[in-house]
Amino acid sequence: MNSTDAGQSPAKVAMVTLGCARNEVDSEELAGRLLAGGFELVTDPSEAQAVMVNTCGFVDAAKKDSIDTLLAAADLKHDGMTKAVVAVGCMAERYGAELAESLPEADAVLGFDAYPEIASRLQGILAPPHAPRSTQVAAHRPGGPHHY
Numbered sequence: 425m426n427s428t429d430a431g432q433s434p435a436k437v438a439m440v441t442l443g444c445a446r447n448e449v450d451s452e453e454l455a456g457r458l459l460a461g462g463f464e465l466v467t468d469p470s471e472a473q474a475v476m477v478n479t480c481g482f483v484d485a486a487k488k489d490s491i492d493t494l495l496a497a498a499d500l501k502h503d504g505m506t507k508a509v510v511a512v513g514c515m516a517e518r519y520g521a522e523l524a525e526s527l528p529e530a531d532a533v534l535g536f537d538a539y540p541e542i543a544s545r546l547q548g549i550l551a552p553p554h555a556p557r558s559t560q561v562a563a564h565r566p567g568g569p570h571h572y
Contacts, residue, residue, distance in 0.1 A: 434462055435463050436463070437464070440478065443483070454476065461546070473508070473550060474510060477494050479494070479516055481517065481518040507550055511530045512535075516533045
């Protein structure tokens, strides 16, 4: 399935990156996978059908920024264009189930194991009718996409 079905323009995704320089690298990888999967990347979350927040789960101030950013992105769903908010990154990995439970505003909380199929996962999240919330929390494995 491609996000450009029946002549529709590609779904727009905004990637918001918080935390360390490693998250910047991970966001670039995710962006590449999303582009290859038929999505269009935009810089302004208010212009996106989906907002993907690459969270930080280690520094207290960054954890708060991650929650605040997810909530701000969820507020965009009330304006009509944004359909989904997805949490990825360290906070999603470390606190996935807890984050999904305490933050129902996020449509999905995806751990590192979801990165290889991020485009198809996002297509599923955006597919009408909206699928149930998705939580996939992968155990960190050395050699995975993130090293601490």
